[in-house]
Amino acid sequence: MYNKRTIIPGLAIFVLFVTFPLWFNAFSTASTVPKTELPPGGEKQCVASASEMRASHMALLNEWRDEVLRDGGRIAVTVNGKEYRKGLQMACMQCHTNKEKFCDSCHEYVSVTPYCWDCHLTPTAAAEKKETH
Numbered sequence: 001m002y003n004k005r006t007i008i009p010g011l012a013i014f015v016l017f018v019t020f021p022l023w024f025n026a027f028s029t030a031s032t033v034p035k036t037e038l039p040p041g042g043e044k045q046c047v048a049s050a051s052e053m054r055a056s057h058m059a060l061l062n063e064w065r066d067e068v069l070r071d072g073g074r075i076a077v078t079v080n081g082k083e084y085r086k087g088l089q090m091a092c093m094q095c096h097t098n099k100e101k102f103c104d105s106c107h108e109y110v111s112v113t114p115y116c117w118d119c120h121l122t123p124t125a126a127a128e129k130k131e132t133h
């Protein structure tokens with residue numbers, strides 16, 4: 001024996017409850033990675049595909065650093081016919097000129113603070129140095 005009047009609304013509430021993560025994700029922005037801006041210089045390609053870059057730019061930077069230190073900075077990478085010397089400032093920041101808007105927007109979102117900028121200059125810091133010296 002059961003009561004149709006309570007079981008149908010009960011079922012509806014149950015279904016809503018169980019599927020909550022699905023529609024909550026679809027309608028909220030809580031789980032979306034920030035939309036990054038494309039390089040202001042108009043470049044269309046990165047040194048690897050965007051998905052590879054998203055997944056492993058940290059490893060790539062470490063690789064580059066080791067290669068540069070081992071081989072004395074003579075290695076270049078070619079993107080869309082243009083050559084960049086491997087390096088944080090000499091490649092990445094040539095295109096991603098706004099560290100605050102590009103790198104930081106993601107890093108703040110995932111709460112990582114790479115310590116690289118203790119030594120390496122951001123384009124903003126480099127420009128300030130040029131002005132004062």
Ligand code: HEC
Binds near residue numbers: 090
């Ligand atoms: C204690 C200071 C210091 C810190 C912190 C540091 N670096 Fe460096 N890094 C250097 C120095 C010095 C060089 C050598 C520069 C050269 O020979 O042109 C270098 C070179 C590099 C290079 C190759 C050349 C270039 O100019 O970019 C890469 C890539 C690099 N570092 C990445 C990183 C990354 C990524 C981080 C953070 C995870 C980091 N570094 C943190 C000091 C530092």
Ligand code: HEC
Binds near residue numbers: 036044047050084
């Ligand atoms: C020649 C210009 C250029 C250089 C050099 C470059 N990038 Fe990029 N980068 C781009 C462009 C353009 C995109 C967007 C590509 C796309 O959407 O297909 C991008 C995408 C990315 C993304 C993914 C962003 C997202 O929203 O998913 C990351 C992370 C990234 N780059 C980091 C780096 C790092 C770190 C370096 C240095 C090792 C670097 N880039 C060097 C032009 C460059």
Ligand code: HEC
Binds near residue numbers: 057110
């Ligand atoms: C699309 C988002 C996104 C963009 C854009 C981005 N990063 Fe990251 N970055 C991440 C995430 C996520 C991590 C943490 C990865 C992990 O912990 O596995 C990270 C980690 C790092 C690390 C390692 C830090 C650590 O403490 O382990 C370095 C170095 C780094 N990013 C450099 C850069 C630089 C330089 C730029 C700008 C040129 C940049 N990233 C742009 C998402 C991004």
